[in-house]
Amino acid sequence: MSLDIVAAQALWNEAKAILRLKLGERRYSLWFKRSKIVRAEGNRFTIGLPNAFIVTMVSDRLQGEIKEALKSLVGNDVTLEFVVEPQLFQEYRKSESSVFEAYKQNEDWGQEYSLPIDNRFSLNNFAYGEANKLAYDCANRTVTSPCSCGNPLVFYGPPGTGKTHIILSIANGLLEKNPSLRIMYTTPSAFSDNFIRVMRNEDYVRFRQAMRTCDVFILDNADSLVEKEKLHDEFLYTIEQHLLSESQIIAAFTKHPEVALADKKRLRVRFLCGMLVRMNPPDKAARKQIAQQVFDRLPPTAKMLLAPEASEFIALHFRGTAQSVLSAARQVAAYITIEAVEHNEFVSVDKIDSLLAGPIKSQSEQSLLSSLCEILAERFNISEEELRSGSRRRHLSLPRNLFFYIAKRISKLSFSELGRFINRTHAAAFSGFKQIEKEYTKNPQIASLVDEILGKLT
Structure with a gap:
C-alpha cells in the first residue's frame, strides 16, 4: 500500500523527532534538518537529502537508526533509498553561500586544517632555465594578479621537477603582498585525515567552511585523489565553490590530469578547464x-x-x-x-x-634511461606518463619490452631496478627483455628498430 505524500511526510516528521532525541541536536541538524520523504510504497521509503555527500554519509552511517525509528512507527521492517532532492539541493546551496560569506569575515577561519607553508621557498630561489620558464612566468603572474593565468592553475610533471617548490613560492609571494590572505595548503591525504577527525568530533561544518571560504586553495600531490573514493564529492564541491567565487585554485600532479583522473570524469573536467603547465626536469x-x-x-x-x-x-x-x-x-x-x-x-x-664518483655513475645510468623513455615515447606517439603508468593497454607492450631490452644492454641495473624505473615488476622486465632478445635475431624490423633507438641514444 502506498502512502500519499502528505501522510508520508507526516510519518517522516515523527521519525525525525525520534532521531533528534537519539542523535542529539548537533548531529540531527547536520544530517536531517533538511530532508523529506520523496516516495513511500508499502514498506519502502525514498528519502530526499540536499547533496550527494550527505546521501553517502547517511546511507553508510545512519541507515540503521532511521530503519529503527520508522519501524517503531509502522510496525514492520522497512527498506530505504536515499536520493538528492533538487529543491533541497538548491535551498542548501543558497543558505550555504550566505553562511560562507559571513564566515569569511571571521578571523578564526580554520587555518589549523592547512599544512605548514615553508617560507624558504620563493620565486627568487626557484631555478628554472628555459625548460620551466613558462611555469615560472605563470607563477609570477599569479602572485601579481591571482586567477589571471587560469583557474585552476595546474602544474604537472615527474617527481623532482620543482612542483612543490613553485606552488609554495606562489603561496609565499601572495602572503608577502597580503599577510592576512587565507591560504589553504593541503594534500588529499591531509584532507582525508582532517575529515575523519572532524567527523568524529562532529565539527564537519567548520572544516567545510575552512576549505571553501579560503582565498587560495592549494592541492599538492593531487594524483592521490583517485584513492579517496568517498571524498570525491567533497573535493568536487570544494573546487566548484572556489570556481564560483573566483578564488584561486592551484594544484600539482605527477601525471597529466587527463591520465591521473582518467576514471573520475567530474573531477577531471574541473582541472582541465584551467591552465595546465608541464614541469620538466631542470635543464x-x-x-x-x-x-x-x-x-x-x-x-x-x-x-x-x-x-x-x-x-x-x-x-x-x-x-x-x-x-x-x-x-x-x-x-x-x-x-x-x-x-x-x-x-x-x-x-x-x-x-x-x-x-661524487658513485652518484655520478648512478646519475649517468638514470639519465640514459630517462632519455630512452623520451625516445620511445616519441617513436610510438605515446606520453612518458603512459609508458611509466600501470596501464595494461596493448599498444604499450612493445615500447615497454624495447625499454627493458635496450636498458639492459646500456646499463648494469638489475631487472628489478629496471622494472621500478617504469613502475613494472621484475617478472615483467625479465619477460620483456627475453621477448625482444628472441625477436632481435629473427625479426629484421625489430633489429632495425633497436639499432635505430640505440643510435639516437649514443
Missing part, C-alpha cells in the same frame, strides 16, 4: 643555478677553496631531478666546510669527481 642552466645557490651560502673562507667550475661540473654530470643536483652540491659543500677548511685544501674539479 643544464637550471642545474648550474641550483648548485651555485648551495655554494653561495658557504662562508667566504670556504668559498675561496672551491673551484670556479664546480657548479658547471655538477650541472653536466647530474641530469636527473633537482634533488639529485642539490644532494651532490651539498655533499661537496659539506666536504669543504668539514675537511677542506681545516686543512686549507683547494677542492678542484678532479677532487669533486672523486667525491
Whole structure:
C-alpha cells in the first residue's frame, strides 16, 4: 500500500523527532534538518537529502537508526533509498553561500586544517632555465594578479621537477603582498585525515567552511585523489565553490590530469578547464643555478677553496631531478666546510669527481634511461606518463619490452631496478627483455628498430 505524500511526510516528521532525541541536536541538524520523504510504497521509503555527500554519509552511517525509528512507527521492517532532492539541493546551496560569506569575515577561519607553508621557498630561489620558464612566468603572474593565468592553475610533471617548490613560492609571494590572505595548503591525504577527525568530533561544518571560504586553495600531490573514493564529492564541491567565487585554485600532479583522473570524469573536467603547465626536469642552466645557490651560502673562507667550475661540473654530470643536483652540491659543500677548511685544501674539479664518483655513475645510468623513455615515447606517439603508468593497454607492450631490452644492454641495473624505473615488476622486465632478445635475431624490423633507438641514444 502506498502512502500519499502528505501522510508520508507526516510519518517522516515523527521519525525525525525520534532521531533528534537519539542523535542529539548537533548531529540531527547536520544530517536531517533538511530532508523529506520523496516516495513511500508499502514498506519502502525514498528519502530526499540536499547533496550527494550527505546521501553517502547517511546511507553508510545512519541507515540503521532511521530503519529503527520508522519501524517503531509502522510496525514492520522497512527498506530505504536515499536520493538528492533538487529543491533541497538548491535551498542548501543558497543558505550555504550566505553562511560562507559571513564566515569569511571571521578571523578564526580554520587555518589549523592547512599544512605548514615553508617560507624558504620563493620565486627568487626557484631555478628554472628555459625548460620551466613558462611555469615560472605563470607563477609570477599569479602572485601579481591571482586567477589571471587560469583557474585552476595546474602544474604537472615527474617527481623532482620543482612542483612543490613553485606552488609554495606562489603561496609565499601572495602572503608577502597580503599577510592576512587565507591560504589553504593541503594534500588529499591531509584532507582525508582532517575529515575523519572532524567527523568524529562532529565539527564537519567548520572544516567545510575552512576549505571553501579560503582565498587560495592549494592541492599538492593531487594524483592521490583517485584513492579517496568517498571524498570525491567533497573535493568536487570544494573546487566548484572556489570556481564560483573566483578564488584561486592551484594544484600539482605527477601525471597529466587527463591520465591521473582518467576514471573520475567530474573531477577531471574541473582541472582541465584551467591552465595546465608541464614541469620538466631542470635543464643544464637550471642545474648550474641550483648548485651555485648551495655554494653561495658557504662562508667566504670556504668559498675561496672551491673551484670556479664546480657548479658547471655538477650541472653536466647530474641530469636527473633537482634533488639529485642539490644532494651532490651539498655533499661537496659539506666536504669543504668539514675537511677542506681545516686543512686549507683547494677542492678542484678532479677532487669533486672523486667525491661524487658513485652518484655520478648512478646519475649517468638514470639519465640514459630517462632519455630512452623520451625516445620511445616519441617513436610510438605515446606520453612518458603512459609508458611509466600501470596501464595494461596493448599498444604499450612493445615500447615497454624495447625499454627493458635496450636498458639492459646500456646499463648494469638489475631487472628489478629496471622494472621500478617504469613502475613494472621484475617478472615483467625479465619477460620483456627475453621477448625482444628472441625477436632481435629473427625479426629484421625489430633489429632495425633497436639499432635505430640505440643510435639516437649514443
